Amino acid sequence: MKFAFKLVAVSAALLCATSAMAQKGETVKMLRIDALSGLLGPVGVNQQKTYQYLAEKFSGDSNPAGVKFEVSFIDNKLSPTESLNALKTAIDQGVRYIVQGNGSSVALALSDAISKHNERNPGKEVIYINDSAVDPDLTNSKCSYWHFRFDADTSMKMEAMSSFMEAQKDIKKVYLLGQNYSHGVQVAKYAKETLARRRPDIEIVGQDLHPLAQVRDFAPYIAKIKASGADSVITGNWGSDLSLFVKAANEGGYNGKIFTYYTAAAGTPTALGTGGAGRVYQVGVGTYNMGGQMEKWMKEFNAKTGGDLTSVQFAHIFSVLGNAMAKAKSTDPVKVAAAMEGLKVKSFNGEIEMRKTDHQLQQPLYMAVWQKTDAKNAYSAEKTGMTLATVKEYPNYVSSTPTSCQMKRP
């Protein structure tokens, strides 16, 4: 009797286990629609390698769901129109997980198109994983149930940046420089708002929006910034728009501080060189020197590809997806989307949470400064001998910002 009971218990447990792992061994096809060519191409290509590397690391037994991640790529040339065509191709190919990040202009178009597609094609739903587009509108006025953001949005980053600047009493005059599209406009708006709240004595001495990925020569802007007498520049620029800007700043002898979002993105460390030591800051979801698992990955990635693994939030994506698929016991986007809401996961830098109200990942933020490598910060960025050293860390509860999202749930 006792033996029979045990047998039943064991077989029941086994049955549970097998039914719990219905998704085990399945392949999750993801497709990233992003720029792989043009002036902003190097950033996309670096991130493509990051995805390929991390998908391999997280596949199989390395994620609780036991699924295999497979990421493919389409070049959208940073154009919303091309992205929508790519989305159609992807859906036709049976891809249910769409990934995109560079360019909030593209993100807004994709989020809208995917919501409409899901409404009209029940049973063929698609999840939109936003890995880097940081326009706050995406999780506020234009939030969508199918959109999940894994980077920290501009409201969070600017909150952290301004609280750091609050303590820097030598900052008196600030210049805002941005790319002329939703992202650049939002950075300027939130910079003004948060600085007015925290440091009303800071004067905004100028503001410029230049065309996205068009400017080859930033020398006129540097001359203008110098003439304005600004001791600090805040910029959300990325890719060539940041590399060429810091190159022109070095050449033009600008020696104020530069507060950025994307100093670590491919190409910029090389352009900076030793020029911006102690003056260039970055706010972001990671740095080069995170310790633990991430540091091992960075080293291995660098040895393998020669590039830097700087989009560390991509690791969060695979952590959250793996856990959500285990929780949903399925890879079906409808179930996974529901499972991701409010999901708390232990990732490489502590617990992260996909907030239910607006699908904005809650994660720690880091304020870091550009400096020479030392014992504590040993990772050499693009082999320049320079690195980003964390000067302040903002845990989840500090970096979090409120949302006005009124999500329509299916």
Next chain:
Amino acid sequence: MEFFIISMLNGLSYGLLLFMLSSGLTLIFSMMGVLNFAHASFYMLGAYVGYSVSTVLGYWPALILAPLVVGAMGAAFERMCLRKVHKFGHVAELLITFGLSYVVLELVQLIWGRLALEFKPPSVLEGPAFTLIHHSVDGLRVMWGAAPAELCSAADAALRVVCSPFPATRAFMMLIALVMLFSVWVLLTHTRIGLVIQSALTHPDAVEALGHNVPRIFMLVFGAGAGLAGLAGVIGGSTFLTEPAMAATVGSVIFVVVVVGGMGSLSGAFLASILIGVIQTFAVAFDYSVATLAQQLGLQLSEAASNNSFVKLTLSQVAPILPYLFLVLVLIFRPRGLLGTREG
């Protein structure tokens, strides 16, 4: 004041780069009547060939070899393609250069890839050519090379010292353009071959009757024009960026230069290049908009009007479209261009 000087130099150096490009274009146009759509493609080829040569032989050989290679390519294109379609008239010639620009773009992407290359100037040209030091008491002075750090920082907090270095690459760009302008001018006006070219411009039949090989002169002029673009490419590519979109970005601007300056006029091209370079650079610096203009005129704008996005547009925001606006205005009010001689 140092802002004005540095901006002026930035504008002049950009204008001179434009001139290096447009001089070849206008030379070809005045000579053969061909509006060469592929001219900017030769500029891009110059940068890419220069990059490849510089990785093997260094920058200085690249500066000489790349223009020669590109010039030879231009001459070969004229000899093998353009001359064949010459008898079908100007439209066919225009279309074939148009097609060439696409072929070159795709070839460049196939050979060198779609991403920007790191084409570095030699170490001599890294760093500033001179530095302007503006001291609030001692005034403005110029110093060759980089200024030492202690000169650029004031010991006394009441004093204000601003150092504005001017990059050596830009100074070099200006120097090359001026040397080029001078030698082209000497070649055209003071040498035998220049005389033949000038006469072939207006009276090809008479020149041919005197025993000169006019088709060969055409080929040489086309090759020389392409070579000048190639030279500009090596300098532009190493100063700014070497990437596949570099042809498209200057392509449209040099047409503006040629039209504004007057079709086929070398001095017109020079004037227009400088004008456009300086205007574009200075436009970035001014935050004037329709709203500030109205304010200064004492007009009171309504709430809605002053929040209108068109009224709020500043000059620095519209800087990139100014050359095209200029083009339209010139075509309306002075169709032959600033220094052009022929109508329309």
